[in-house]
Amino acid sequence: MIPHDSIVALATPSGAGAIAVIRISGEDAIIIGNSVFRSIKNKNLLQQKTHTLHLGHIIDDTKTLDEVLVSIFKGPNSYTGENTIEISCHGSTYIQQQIIQLLLRKGCRMANAGEFTLRAFLNGKLDLxxxxxxxxxxxxxxxxxxxxxxxxxxxxxxxxxxxxxxELLNFASLIELELDFAEEDVEFADRTQFHELLNRIEFVLKRLIDSFAVGNVIKNGIPVAIVGEPNVGKSTLLNALLNEERAIVSEIAGTTRDTIEDELVIGGIGFRFIDTAGIRETEDVVESIGIRKTFEKIEQAQVVVFLFDSSEFKVSGLKLKVELEKIKNQFPLKPLVIIGNKADKLEENEIQNLKAEIPEILLISAKEKLGVEDLKNQLLSFVNTGALRNNETIVTNTRHYDSLLKALDEIQKVKFGLETNLSSDLMALDIKEALYQFGMITGQVTNDELLGNIFANFCIGK
Structure with a gap:
């Protein structure tokens, strides 16, 4: 059921600012707005055209609350599909509260989280x-x-x-028609065309499902764990990446006893860098907890950056290789970036020896900020941004991903039924379920609980 009462909310962030926007939507939105607005040119808002702006004052009886600009959007040509007005007032929190309280007294009610967008969906302005x-x-x-x-x-x-x-619905209709004429043993749906359609749908669904791996990390940021032994420059590297003194840097091994996280946008992609406690054998209880957390963060990370002191490679090279193998074996599917820090201390022959020992090594100096851009480029190369450049559809929503998986499963059942000459009535059941999953994505099939869960995550005023 589509509500028709008028709702009001602050559409701009709460708090003081230069300007605030108060939004009203509903059948009587313009009537309510007109009852509190006095135009400087004596205009009646009820007689004004849609998508127009009007300067005047908000009046509470004889008291002037503020000079405002009122925007009129008449349904169905508005964001919500209903009559909508937006009051642009000065950003004082007192003024905002006074105007909203006045509108509540005039017949509005406070909007729920996401209710404006919910009404846009219910009125067919947006699908789910x-x-x-x-x-x-x-x-x-x-x-x-x-x-x-x-x-x-x-x-x-x-x-x-x-x-x-x-397309699937058209074939489903023909299959249903066959069931109505089952005794005549006729086929209305061309099986060859139907098989081609199923192949095409399967291809598109698999592409969309595969895109979720990229879409999810783009939406939420790509977690990158910076790991290595104590005092190899992990915190210095984090500071160099962020271009600020975010982590404590000290010559004392074990200074970082907990994980430190911060975000950085590289090439339009968000990365969450996690500076972890140094990995080493220790009897310090607090440091041991930090090291245990380090391995937990590696588990959660999409990319692992292993940092070591390249100037100490002659002494600790064997131990380093053991640590690298341990991480590779424990996390075989995670991209691993091997970085030799403090490369500014190396001679040319030492650099060549390191590259011969570890061909994939990236040499940097976090302190001098040398090679940091190369690291950023390498991290960016792990993200498949080709789909973004080609403007392809990328799935980022877990609910959509789940429905796509279920739809693919049903389509594959229909394909199997078609290839094994399964009866039309059984195939029809699988087709209906696939159609149901498609409808769940766009909102053609929905329920109040689903809508409640989705729009509860919106901000008030949107």
Whole structure:
């Protein structure tokens, strides 16, 4: 059921600022707005055209609260599909509260989290995946996550799913028609064309499912664990990457006793760097806890940066190789970047020997910030950004990913049934389930609990 009451909320972040925007949406939004607004040119908001701006004052009886600018958006040509007005007032928290309280007394109620976007969905202005992209767009903090959210909000993902669903629905209708004429033993659905469609759907679903691996890390940031023995320069490297003194640097081994995390955007992709406690044998209880946490962070990381003191390689080279093998064996699927720090202390022949011993080594000087850009480029190479450059659809939402997996499973069942001449009524059941999963993504199939879970994560006012 689509609500028709009028809701109000602050659409800009809470707190003082230069300007604040208060949004009202609902059947009587313009009527309520008009009851508190006095135009400097004596305009009646009820008689004004949609998508127009009006200067005036918000009046509470005889008291003037503020000089404001009112925007009018008449349904269905508004964000929510309903009559909507936005009041741009001065950003004083007192003024914001006074205007909202006045509107509540005039018949509005406070909007729930995400209720404006929920109404846009219920009124057909957005499908469910586009509505979810609104939240992703608001929370995007780098170029890549912003680009993905914009592409999804514009309907790129929805259109792809809707096209597949429509084609599958057409064949489902023909299969159902065959069931109505089962006694005549006729076929309305061309089996060859149906098989080609299933192959195409399977291909698209697999591509979308595969994209989640990239999309998920782009959306949430790629965790990178910086590990190695104490006092090899892990904290110095973190500071060099972030270009600030984020971690404590000391000549005393074991200074970093807990993990330190910070974020950096490289080439539009977010990376979360984790400076860990040094790995070594120790009887210090607190340091031991830090080392245990280090291995937990390696488990959680997408990429592992192993740092060692290249100037000590002659002495500790054998021990280093043992540590490297240990990490490779324990985490065989994680990309491993091997970095020799303090390379500014090496002679040319030592550099050549190191490269011969460890061909994949990257030599840097964290203290002098030499080679740091090479490290950034290498980290960026682990991310498949080709899909972003080609503007392909990338899945970032776990709910969508789950529905795509289930839809693929049903499509493969239908394919198997088609290849083994399974009866049409059994195939029809699997087709219906695939259609159901497609509908779950775009919101053609939904329930109140699902909507509640999705929109509860939105901010108030959106």
């Amino acid at each position: 995946s586009q509505a979810e992209a609104v939240a992703d767009l608001i929370s995007s903090d780098n170029e890549a996550s912003h680009q993905i959210a914009m592409q999804q909000m514009r309907g790129g993902f929805s259109n792809e799913i809707a096209k597949l669903r429509e």
